[in-house]
Amino acid sequence: MQTSAQTRHHLPGDLAVWFFIFAELAVFGILFIGFGVARNLDPNTFAAGRQVLHPWTGLINTIGLITASYLVAVAVHRLRHRQTGVTPLLSGAIAASCIYTFGKLWEYADLYSNGYNLGTDTFFMFYFFLTFFHFMHVILGQIILVVLAVKVKRGDYNGDDMNGMESGASYWHMVDLVWLVLFPMLYVLA
Amino acid sequence: MKYESQRVAMPYFIFALVLFVGQIVFGLVLGLQYVVGDFLFPEIPFNVARMVHTNLLIVWLLFGFMGATYYMVPEEAQTELHSPLLAWILFWVFAVAGTLTILGYLFVDYATLADVTMNKLLPTMGREFLEQPTITKIGIALVVVGFLYNIMMTALKGRKTVVNIVLITGLIGLAVLWMFSFYNPGNLATDKYFWWFVVHLWVEGVWELIMGAILAYVLIKLTGVDREVIEKWLYVIIAMALITGIIGTGHHFFWIGPPEYWLWLGSVFSALEPLPFFMMVIFAFNMINRRRRNHPNKAALLWAMGTAVMAFLGAGVWGFLHTLAPVNYYTHGSQITAAHGHMAFYGAYVMIVLTIISYAVPIMRGRPYGNSNTAQIVEMWGFWLMTVSMVFITLFLTAAGVLQVWLQRIPDSGEALSFMATQDNIALFYWMRFVAGAFFMAGLIVYLGSFFIKGQASPAEEVRGPATQDA
Numbered sequence: 001m002q003t004s005a006q007t008r009h010h011l012p013g014d015l016a017v018w019f020f021i022f023a024e025l026a027v028f029g030i031l032f033i034g035f036g037v038a039r040n041l042d043p044n045t046f047a048a049g050r051q052v053l054h055p056w057t058g059l060i061n062t063i064g065l066i067t068a069s070y071l072v073a074v075a076v077h078r079l080r081h082r083q084t085g086v087t088p089l090l091s092g093a094i095a096a097s098c099i100y101t102f103g104k105l106w107e108y109a110d111l112y113s114n115g116y117n118l119g120t121d122t123f124f125m126f127y128f129f130l131t132f133f134h135f136m137h138v139i140l141g142q143i144i145l146v147v148l149a150v151k152v153k154r155g156d157y158n159g160d161d162m163n164g165m166e167s168g169a170s171y172w173h174m175v176d177l178v179w180l181v182l183f184p185m186l187y188v189l190a
Numbered sequence: 191m192k193y194e195s196q197r198v199a200m201p202y203f204i205f206a207l208v209l210f211v212g213q214i215v216f217g218l219v220l221g222l223q224y225v226v227g228d229f230l231f232p233e234i235p236f237n238v239a240r241m242v243h244t245n246l247l248i249v250w251l252l253f254g255f256m257g258a259t260y261y262m263v264p265e266e267a268q269t270e271l272h273s274p275l276l277a278w279i280l281f282w283v284f285a286v287a288g289t290l291t292i293l294g295y296l297f298v299d300y301a302t303l304a305d306v307t308m309n310k311l312l313p314t315m316g317r318e319f320l321e322q323p324t325i326t327k328i329g330i331a332l333v334v335v336g337f338l339y340n341i342m343m344t345a346l347k348g349r350k351t352v353v354n355i356v357l358i359t360g361l362i363g364l365a366v367l368w369m370f371s372f373y374n375p376g377n378l379a380t381d382k383y384f385w386w387f388v389v390h391l392w393v394e395g396v397w398e399l400i401m402g403a404i405l406a407y408v409l410i411k412l413t414g415v416d417r418e419v420i421e422k423w424l425y426v427i428i429a430m431a432l433i434t435g436i437i438g439t440g441h442h443f444f445w446i447g448p449p450e451y452w453l454w455l456g457s458v459f460s461a462l463e464p465l466p467f468f469m470m471v472i473f474a475f476n477m478i479n480r481r482r483r484n485h486p487n488k489a490a491l492l493w494a495m496g497t498a499v500m501a502f503l504g505a506g507v508w509g510f511l512h513t514l515a516p517v518n519y520y521t522h523g524s525q526i527t528a529a530h531g532h533m534a535f536y537g538a539y540v541m542i543v544l545t546i547i548s549y550a551v552p553i554m555r556g557r558p559y560g561n562s563n564t565a566q567i568v569e570m571w572g573f574w575l576m577t578v579s580m581v582f583i584t585l586f587l588t589a590a591g592v593l594q595v596w597l598q599r600i601p602d603s604g605e606a607l608s609f610m611a612t613q614d615n616i617a618l619f620y621w622m623r624f625v626a627g628a629f630f631m632a633g634l635i636v637y638l639g640s641f642f643i644k645g646q647a648s649p650a651e652e653v654r655g656p657a658t659q660d661a
Contacts, residue, residue, distance in 0.1 A: 014422065016422045016423060016425070016426045019426050020429060020430070023430050023433075023462070024433075026462060027458070027459070030458050034457075034458055038454075118449070118451055119449045122450075122451075125451040125454065126454075129454075129455065
């Protein structure tokens with residue numbers, strides 16, 4: 001399953017991680033389709049629900065995640081070319097992703113204190129479930145980034161074998177990608 | 191067999207197979223009672239036979255899992271079992287308690303059994319699959335705790351492998367979730383929640399970890415593929431099993447009173463529950479294609495491939511058939527459920543236990559390369575007879591279920607047939623299911639017969655490449 005970093009058109013990371021990523025995307029994909037179907041059945045509830053959300057917080061969260069993804073991509077590139085500064089980049093990515101984590105927690109607290117929860121209506125069921133499910137993925141992704149940062153700092157990864165680094169980075173980009181669908185879907189289009 | 195203490199798996203496997211026979215006998219009784227309603231009445235009423243059929247299944251699979259664990263953990267950890275004596279004591283405690291419980295079901299009426307076992311002190315009886323008297327439930331908990339202690343002491347002092355970690359995680363989950371069987375709230379909807387935490391999170395959660403670990407172990411042994419490759423697959427498979435299986439519990443919450451969002455969550459996540467099983471098929475066949483050795487125990491290899499395929503069909507495909515809420519609205523509790531239950535349990539859990547038995551028992555009997563050719567051929571006949579019969583049982587029950595839904599569920603209330611009128615209309619399928627069940631019994635007899643065939647043990651294997659350290 002190992003791929004060589006030297007191959008021109010190689011699959012970044014481990015094949016097993018890609019199986020995992022596709023399975024995850026399948027879960028989110030089906031949830032997105034479900035969201036679309038439910039919205040068609042009851043557009044008014046969805047439009048009303050969307051009004052309650054804070055699009056600015058959503059936008060700031062999005063910027064946090066995109067920044068983190070950019071920093072991770074640069075970190076992978078630098079490690080592959082045996083350049084320094086990989087650990088600070090990964091730490092920066094973790095910090096940027098925390099903008100999302102805290103922003104999301106604030107949103108949950110705000111909505112919850114105003115009486116919205118999973119059982120409010122179909123829109124909020126999807127909102128809370130989809131974003132919280134994604135939130136858990138972000139937390140897992142952050143743990144993976146911490147592990148990568150520690151391993152790079154300890155010198156376990158020196159650019160010879162990119163498998164671990166690329167696997168972790170691929171997973172992180174998947175988490176980011178899902179949010180890039182979730183944000184417009186929930187905050188803008190619903 | 192590298193460690194003498196692995197031999198303690200043997201009584202567990204033997205007793206598991208004895209109970210398996212009992213389960214199938216009662217399966218046949220039930221199959222006949224479906225069409226000849228008063229067969230064996232009043233001696234063995236349908237509800238008692240069903241209780242015995244399902245409880246025997248659960249108990250013999252637990253015996254099988256324990257046997258598998260006692261065999262695998264010392265070899266994986268590269269050390270003797272912490273206490274073979276404890277394993278023997280627990281075997282007898284579990285065997286005697288299990289037998290007494292089944293005899294209690296058969297010879298005492300259920301209300302008296304509840305009285306005699308002082309159910310009223312901590313009422314836990316009377317729920318499907320969890321019918322065991324409270325005292326038996328406590329016994330099971332104690333046996334499992336002792337078993338886990340023995341296994342974990344063994345695993346902790348030796349080599350830590352992914353197979354052991356996944357297997358033990360599954361077993362700890364099994365023990366922890368069993369605790370919910372002691373909680374029996376008065377509110378029926380709440381009761382069902384906790385009931386499913388045992389039933390669903392066992393078979394569609396932690397048991398999948400146990401199954402994955404056993405399959406991975408057998409594939410490491412039979413194919414000689416690098417442990418690292420197999421372990422990676424195992425991680426991905428169990429991650430998928432847990433991601434889909436835990437929230438997938440929601441497909442049982444559709445019509446029992448919980449909030450409406452379970453219709454969505456249950457449908458979406460359980461729709462993906464076939465994924466880990468599909469990955470097991472890819473995994474098994476991929477590893478076998480990449481094998482570095484031709485292990486002479488062909489029968490064990492057949493069981494390993496069979497369990498992956500049949501688990502995917504039974505648990506995956508037949509589960510998916512009726513898991514979406516709009517479909518389940520019509521099919522809930524019909525014969526389609528019975529079809530799924532039969533093939534899923536056989537494909538996933540019966541076959542994985544028979545896989546490890548097929549691999550380990552010849553070794554424990556001094557035949558490291560498997561049984562003689564003749565014995566293996568007979569065993570494979572048993573495999574095909576049982577498996578094909580199970581396919582037919584499933585197909586006939588599915589046909590019965592579809593017709594049942596068509597006649598009884600879909601028409602408007604004024605036009606729908608009553609329950610019993612519907613049963614009369616699908617009786618032909620029940621007869622065919624009974625015949626398939628009889629063939630299953632024949633397959634089981636052939637399978638058991640293979641243990642008594644002597645002959646020269648298989649010669650040493652043929653190595654297809656550099657042998658690995660696990661050879």
